[in-house]
Amino acid sequence: MLIELVKTIIFFIGMGLVGLGAVFDLIGALGLLRFPNFFVRLHAATIGAIGGAVYPLIGVALMAPSLESFGQYRWYLMGGAIVTALFIVLAAPTGSHALARATHRAKVVPVEPKVVDHLEEDKG
Amino acid sequence: MGTREKILLALIIISLALLAVILSFGALGAVPLKTIRPLGSFYLYFMANNNIMIQEIYPSITKPSDFWAASTEGVTAILWDYRGLDTLFETSVFFFAIIGSVSVFRYYSASLEEKNKKNTNNSSINTKTSDQGLSLIVKLITRINFVVIIAVSASIAFHGQLTPGGGFQGGATLAVAPLLAIAALSRYFVEDVGLKKNTMLTIRTLGLLIIGLLALAPLIMGLVGGNPYIMENQPKSWAMFIGFPSFGLGVLLGSLAFYNMAELLAVGAGFTVVFLLLTLPEEFFKKILSREVGEQ
Amino acid sequence: MIEEYLEKILWTYMFFVMIATFGVSIYGIVFRPNMLKKIIALTIFGDTANVFMIFIGYRAIYPIKPPVLWTSHPDKNVLNTFVSQSIDPVPPALVITAIVINMAITLLITFLAIQAYRLYGSLDVRDLSKLKG
Amino acid sequence: MNLESLATTYVLIIIPVFLAAFIIYVIRAVKGPSIPDSVLAIDALSYDVAAFMIILAIYFKSPFLIPGAIILAIWAYALDIFVAKYYEKKELGE
């Protein structure tokens, strides 16, 4: 009985995370569309990747134990979701970092709302 | 655009329009069928069947286990069992494409030796510094990700007969590890680890050899006792060698698991060879080519 | 009634989009001068052909599942339900072979293109066709 | 209403939001004045497609649809690293 209650609560938390992820995804996409240049768009891309992909994946992992019709394969679903979430947490910021650094070095896009540019100063 | 190009373009447009008209009248099934085709139904019924139902559908079959592919996954059952020879030759095509690529870049070994010589002479300043590869963050995270990649590719390949996946898919996933290492850490790191061209060629040949031997095993056993057959997983009740060991419908199902592992080795090593060749510095090729042209 | 019409229109639209993609990629293969662009167009053509094959082998029913059994010891009911819901496994098996062979050929052509650039200094087919010897 | 049908209905409501986000990502990828913009958009698109695939597995009630997600995420990361390397270094192997 208690286990059922805990499972149901976890299920609703998971549903909330999935919905939150969808909203974040839309916000990230709008930001990516509306922001003025590449270095500003990096923020929106982070919301799209972490908020839009990792949150729903964790949500699915929380929802999975209550999905009885999946049989024993619901643990497969849960494991796949967790591994993917873990990988995206590691990879998405790293990819953005590599892209931003390379773009800055190659001067493909000008750094426009610029107050101070430490990376430029470091390079000398 | 000349006359010839115009005629060619007109021909392309006409043939595509013809195809469109044919399709819109429903010739190839513009709306896909709702029923399953008999061949597909056959595969679906018999891929993991423990002697149930076969005699009801096909009363003429007396030994139901003759058609059993011992896999719960339809595509793998077809790939490595019912159409096993096709997959064997597909792997051979991949193998010979890589042989062709290696022979196109046949100056590889000479240039690598030259590079090594140069490094030892110059006390190897550019190969050991932090100048190689991308930034420190990328290097560290990429090293962490190798663990994830190798684990995922192994799980995809070794569960190929139970869940979607298989040898080729696992190998293509495994190939991302050397590729990321080449991009993020430089190819000298990869060669220092020991993933050299010749080692990879050996592993790849080993994989293909294992596949060939597995395919030929029933034939060799059959030549001894009579009734040989080739490359099939399902037990043949009329043959001397009645099939690979399949422990119920457990983890290890006949020969499919071995085929998948060998294919994982072959494909992963083949892609590593390709990327090692492709990322060779351009200056050595220029030097070698100019020398060869000068000699002539 | 309206759903049936809508269904037919949507499927036909998808086939037309596919044929348009065929046309664009054939244009790229035939008329673009750069060899790498030709290779990109060739890969797009191959992918679209594979999608076409899968479309033809698909079943237009709603509770539809991939051709993977859930249990390792199926009984009669499980097997009948499985066959009534699963897609045809033959086209995916053919397409996997096609994808691998496509990729092998593409790798070989790319190597040849790079070698041609090294030897002749150009990837433009109009320049390459003027060479002699 | 049991939890399963609740989950299916909920996912059905979620799907259009994801599709709208995909369309906006595609617009940015097509418009993107520079190549890093396009790469960023396609990158975010791939990660979200990976998440979308796992959510859709609940909708289709089939757990065997999920292993493609991690592969897509891995290769999107590789695409990032490669474009970054293209801009940063003279040779891709260095």
Added chain:
Amino acid sequence: MFYLLHLVMLVLMMSIGFVFAFLAIMERDLLKAVVFSAGQAAAYVIVYYLLMSPDIVLAYAAIGVGIYSAVMIIAIKKTERYEKV
């Protein structure tokens, strides 16, 4: 209802694939063409997924998004970036 939503997703992804394919062919900058080609591959991955063939999703996601793009980027770096018209 369920079936129509499935079809609408398919139509959307096929259209996105066509847009990316068109841009990839018409673009003069080859690097941009490769990026668009990767986008087309990502769209086709969902098409394969919606057509219920997870094996092809596994193979095609690796090859279409990753290996083609990587090989082409290496080749462009070794040769030339802009297409002469």
